[in-house]
Amino acid sequence: MPEKERLFLKIDEAVEAIRADFAQYDSQFNLLSVIWPMVFGDETYIMRNAGNPTVWAKISGRTKLISSSEDDLKQRIVDQLKRLPPDPQHLAGICAHVFGAPATAGSGPEPDLLPGIWVDTDMADFVCTQCGRCCRTLNYHDGCSLRDYQRWLDLGRTDILDWVGIIKQDGQVTACRIWVLPGTNDFAETCPWLTMSPDPNRYVCAIHDVRPTICRQYPGSRKHARMTGCGGV
Numbered sequence: 605m606p607e608k609e610r611l612f613l614k615i616d617e618a619v620e621a622i623r624a625d626f627a628q629y630d631s632q633f634n635l636l637s638v639i640w641p642m643v644f645g646d647e648t649y650i651m652r653n654a655g656n657p658t659v660w661a662k663i664s665g666r667t668k669l670i671s672s673s674e675d676d677l678k679q680r681i682v683d684q685l686k687r688l689p690p691d692p693q694h695l696a697g698i699c700a701h702v703f704g705a706p707a708t709a710g711s712g713p714e715p716d717l718l719p720g721i722w723v724d725t726d727m728a729d730f731v732c733t734q735c736g737r738c739c740r741t742l743n744y745h746d747g748c749s750l751r752d753y754q755r756w757l758d759l760g761r762t763d764i765l766d767w768v769g770i771i772k773q774d775g776q777v778t779a780c781r782i783w784v785l786p787g788t789n790d791f792a793e794t795c796p797w798l799t800m801s802p803d804p805n806r807y808v809c810a811i812h813d814v815r816p817t818i819c820r821q822y823p824g825s826r827k828h829a830r831m832t833g834c835g836g837v
């Protein structure tokens with residue numbers, strides 16, 4: 605399978621990926637209501653009144669419900685998974701719900717063969733419709749890696765580097781941000797490399813072959829696409 609189709613996460617990486625998913629998207633009440641009893645036991649549950657942000661949670665061993673917020677419940681779930689990771693099979697079930705993709709417990713790649721979770725990202729047949737929405741709306745400013753920066757340096761792409769804001773420490777570039785109006789500290793309103801295609805309603809990236817890693821990796825999964833309004837199919 606191509607690398608993008610299947611992803612292996614060690615147990616701690618899987619828990620971290622769950623935390624990252626929770627942090628990335630705002631309200632996921634329906635998901636939390638499924639995950640909560642998987643983490644805290646079948647006798648537990650969460651509920652809320654329509655239109656009210658307060659969430660009520662039944663916790664094991666307590667008769668009274670506690671009032672909480674989604675963010676607090678997410679934190680409790682992550683804390684519990686870190687403190688007491690479930691067996692890989694059970695964690696795979698949780699991952700399948702959180703990532704919205706098939707996930708199975710198994711050993712990782714050789715030579716380590718560590719226990720963990722295989723997640724099918726289901727992206728092999730994803731088709732980008734070139735709607736350009738991700739390039740216009742997603743926050744990628746901090747997504748430029750030092751590797752991207754070095755690649756553009758190696759290629760002598762000063763045209764790209766002109767739009768990269770860099771942070772230096774002791775003469776070394778330690779961080780970079782995209783896309784910054786040349787000669788300023790201000791972000792460009794739109795990506796300078798996004799151009800209209802000759803085909804109607806389609807866009808192309810003028811630096812497609814050397815675009816930043818964050819652009820290459822988007823969307824990372826069907827859920828990522830769905831949750832961020834990607835127009836791909």
Ligand code: SF4
Pocket residue numbers: 738739740795796797798799808809810811812815816819
């Ligand atoms: S660099 Fe290319 S892929 Fe990345 S946001 Fe700009 S146009 Fe889109």
Ligand code: SF4
Pocket residue numbers: 731732733734735736737738739822823833834835836837
């Ligand atoms: S939002 Fe999705 S379909 Fe539209 S250009 Fe970006 S990746 Fe392609």
